[in-house]
Amino acid sequence: MQRADGVTSVLFVCRGNTCRSPMAAALARKVLGSEIEIQSAGIEACDGAPAAQNAVAVMAERPPGPQRTSPIARSKRRT
Template sequence: MFSRVLIVCVGNVCRSPMAAALLRQRGGRRLEICSAGVQAHNGAHMDADAKAVLKQHRVKSGDHRACQLTPELLHWADLVLLMEQEQLKRVVRLAPEVRGKVFLIGKWQNDLQIADPYRRQKNAFQQTYTHLSRCVDDWLPYLSIEDQ
């Protein structure tokens, strides 16, 4: 069972904070969740459309601030979830020793890759939410969560 989960995307303002918010809502208090981006601008706010879609589905987004992916974060995590196969190359270049705990968030959906909705219309964010919601639910049996 995994208890420390790191979720990674590119800028850490759309997909990974959305997935982290979903996991926080569904995962229980025993789970530690962090998100980061392979090209994040530290301190950037979550995209307004991402935040709006979460709010529409009654998922708390919190006061997210983007953070750059580091080897320390990769070592901290028990499980690292990525949005796209391309991010795996970046992670392995940064810390090759973590390869065994790195997976696509869409692993249980036939290795579904989650498209980046950044700078697209709001319906792209809604589609991202739908995909991430299913993916998060598929990971729950493998996580250290409280009985609900």
């Protein structure tokens, strides 16, 4: 979404904002850089709660990197 001041803004939303949306936001920041404002929030989040330990572990093991598309094999396509 483009804000009134012309800055493009993306908001990732999940339930608790401790796992999915922060991970998505981190990946988006890595891929898109700082030209876009990226935030995450949760519909049932507690303000200031720490990230889920499993999310922290996954992000430490696999830092966000460039994403590449992968076409589905013709043998797997449905016609």
